[in-house]
Amino acid sequence: MLLKRNFEFRLAAGNTAKSIFGGLHGIIRGILGQNPDFIKFASGGLEMKTLVVFFSLEGNTAYVADTIKEKTGADLLRLVPKKAYHDKGFAKFFWGGKSAVMAEKPELELYDVNLDNYERIVFGFPVWASNFTPPLRTFIEENREKIKDKQIAAFACQSGSGAEKAFVKLAKSIGIEKIEQTAIFIDPKARPGDAVNEKILNFCDSLM
Numbered sequence: 001m002l003l004k005r006n007f008e009f010r011l012a013a014g015n016t017a018k019s020i021f022g023g024l025h026g027i028i029r030g031i032l033g034q035n036p037d038f039i040k041f042a043s044g045g046l047e048m049k050t051l052v053v054f055f056s057l058e059g060n061t062a063y064v065a066d067t068i069k070e071k072t073g074a075d076l077l078r079l080v081p082k083k084a085y086h087d088k089g090f091a092k093f094f095w096g097g098k099s100a101v102m103a104e105k106p107e108l109e110l111y112d113v114n115l116d117n118y119e120r121i122v123f124g125f126p127v128w129a130s131n132f133t134p135p136l137r138t139f140i141e142e143n144r145e146k147i148k149d150k151q152i153a154a155f156a157c158q159s160g161s162g163a164e165k166a167f168v169k170l171a172k173s174i175g176i177e178k179i180e181q182t183a184i185f186i187d188p189k190a191r192p193g194d195a196v197n198e199k200i201l202n203f204c205d206s207l208m
């Protein structure tokens with residue numbers, strides 16, 4: 001009997017130690033930026049419902065959007081134009097550049113989202129000819145009334161420069177003075193690494 005009690009006590013003590021250790025481990029991983037649940041909890045990310053609306057031709061913007069989702073629990077809406085843009089060679093730059101310069105509003109594949117469910121929208125796009133990409137223009141036009149009540153943030157992917165100008169144009173298109181939280185990434189999927197991941201984490205923090 002005494003032996004059994006002793007065993008039960010040791011078992012309980014062992015489990016308590018395990019859960020304390022598990023908790024500490026989660027916190028340490030959180031501080032190191034490796035535990036999404038801790039980041040969500042610590043940053044309050046679960047409290048403000050956030051939708052990331054993005055377009056990506058070659059996957060860089062999608063890479064950032066996916067990481068934001070993973071780190072904060074935000075929902076994603078990827079915009080897909082009905083007529084796909086060329087994604088190779090001269091045609092890619094010619095037709096994409098023309099579409100951005102002409103501020104086109106390409107028709108989008110049907111998307112299913114209820115914007116009433118969100119308090120914040122994060123726009124993500126590749127910079128095209130120092131502008132934001134046309135599918136976002138279509139989305140803004142189609143949802144103007146609902147977007148104007150939201151908090152707005154944005155991130156851009158580029159290979160050189162132009163993102164700052166693109167943010168100004170995006171703000172103007174939405175009808176706000178300025179986008180407060182922004183981040184710029186240089187071809188993050190093509191050049192992955194700790195620096196990119198840290199920058200994405202910093203952007204996530206700035207949203208909280």
Ligand SMILES: Cc1cc2nc3c(=O)[nH]c(=O)nc-3n(C[C@H](O)[C@H](O)[C@H](O)COP(=O)(O)O)c2cc1C
Pocket residue numbers: 055056057058059060061062092093094095096097125126127128129130131157158159160161162186187188
């Ligand atoms: C049509 C077109 C125009 C572009 N214009 C610019 C530009 O003005 N400045 C820049 O730095 N990068 C420019 N880029 C490069 C992309 O912005 C960059 O590679 C981005 O990371 C691609 O994102 P994605 O993979 O999500 O499509 C352009 C790319 C294309 C296809």
